[in-house]
Amino acid sequence: MRKIIHIDMDAFFASVEQRDNPDLRGRPLAVGGGGPRGVVASASYEARKYGVRSAMSGGMARRLCPEIVFVRSRFDVYRSVSYQIRDIFLDYTDLVEPLSLDEAYLDVTENKKNMTSATLIAQEIRKRIEAETGLTASAGVSFNKFLAKIASDINKPNGIKVITPEEAIAFLEQLAVEKFHGVGKVTARKMHNMGIYTGGDLKQRSEADLVRFFGKAGRYYYRIVRAEDNREVNPHRIRKSIGAERTFNEDVSDPEIMKNKLTDLAEGVHRYMDKTQNFGRTVTLKLKSPDFKILTRSRSFASEIRNLDELIRIVHDLLDQHIEEAPIVRLLGVTLSNLEKENETEGGVQLELEFPEE
Template sequence: MEQAHRKIIHVDMDAFYASVEQRDDPSLRGKPVAVGGSRERGVVAAASYEARVFGVRSAMPSSTARRKCPDLVFVKPRFDVYKAVSQQIRAVFADYTPLIEPLSLDEAYLDVTENLKHMTSATQIAQQIKLAIKEATGLTASAGVSYNKFLAKLASDHNKPDGLFVIKPTQGLAFVETLRVGQFHGIGPATAAKMNQLGIATGLDLRQQTEAFLVRHFGKAGRFYHAIANAIDDRPVRPDRERKSIGSETTFSTDLFTWDELTDGLQGPITDLWQDCQRLKTVGRTLTLKVKFADFQQITRSRSFGSPISDATQLTFLAYELMTVLMPLPKGVRLLGVSLSNLESTDGSVDRHEIGKQLEIGF
């Protein structure tokens, strides 16, 4: 199927964890809420829109969040509740299409080119899905509609919260060229900063670079950056969430020293690990973080949980929590890795061997 003929919807729940907490506890409504640990070494997993006004965001150390917003209310995560609500949302999606690619508990891609309702308008489907989610859960979702996954995700971010935005095939190039590169999904803070140093500030700037130039500076990811700058994304919606390559050969010329650099650097291993879990239908109870410093000193930090890690957002939150023990950094970091062990099959069988996969990204 030609890319331009696909009809892709990206649905993203609005401040999902925080919104669930405000729904279930009326005293939290209208207040700045952070879901996460309030202790000194805690991390914000999610922030309500009232908290975001103060600059509080996910992956931020809790101590920093409290300084930005002294009235911030911390709530402990309830992942079992979030998972149950996510299942309600997934059921809504399944009424429209079997082609559902979940990214986390609160977002997913849907291919509605051919759908169970035999509707021709993807925009109308997105409207119906938003209404059905609100009726089932009491929560709002934002949706983006376009002809590929990259643009659909950009669109869902455009009018948050409770938004619906459409990028038509004739609008893709123009939409991308006006964005700052830091707004692109897949370009984190450290990569955006490096692009800015190279004189690449917007999508138009990025499009004007050759693929060879981008590969030279950003490795294999340069090909992806070149494609999305031209509004091209051929990735299909995959219900099985096939994983990327297990290993990463990306090497950066400078060591990591800041929290943003660490979280940006860890995203690759986390994404690969979660996609591996989904392909193997496997989850794990023990999470291990591997760190190698600039002088090649290597440490690991592990934590075991009473129930398996069952969501990419939860995995990211817990990995970041493990990483807070490194701050402030005594020296630069050259390598990060994450692994899961004490594995269980999601189809009910238990894997007796700890076949956790170590996924590393070099710096």
């Protein structure tokens, strides 16, 4: 039986900003764009008390919390701290699977410290993170990834939760389905409409029923409510894409302005590809309309897109072909996927979050 730890930093971006600027400590803070078109990338716990959450618009955050302070992101700093934290993980095990800059799975079944208790390892890692970075982390400990992930949310912030094999089933039966990792808002509403509110309700449904209503995900739901998750911690997580996107202060309807913005985004994506020498074969254009409808259109090729001019031409062609489907946009994005390198340590890279232009 595996011993899995899921470490999740507490309000990571916002906590870094409060750590580095004492004037921000104890104040409601958001990292991101504070304008009507801005988006919150991270909110401090002081801001969360007012209902401010990541991915919320800056305008909504200000309405919920008029005294909130917005700061621009510093991804180089966040990335540097993330690597510092990852080095702590590697002192205990090489089986570290980063999910993003602020969270990771660790398999400590066999570990470099020869410690038999995963709980003690998680406690030690949390103490070291706080001592060496000035930040706090929450941890979940269990015998599979799914349960460890759920457990890390239970006692946030700066807490730890252990789910043992003996208590796993009872824990899941009492858990609200919207707390299940992999059940989003839309799926949760669909489950509620079916009378499924808890894991216990979900467990009453047959696998065939769940597949009929939820497709392939139904098999996943059938297994996880029974605490079945055989996924290994993968230190060589496949990077799926490299992307950049930008939200505008005002809606854009001029195709030439759109192309200029797409050129900038393509250049950012290409710089990252060139730096990492990891090129993709599928180009995806993303457009978001003023009513928040998202349109994505892709084109794949037999070989990697290595030339910047070629990438720009492809993106512009995609826009020309599909502009009638979204003649006015509030957001544009460019993504490269089907990357040639398979052994990377992150699932994907978003070069720019949905922050408005200055």
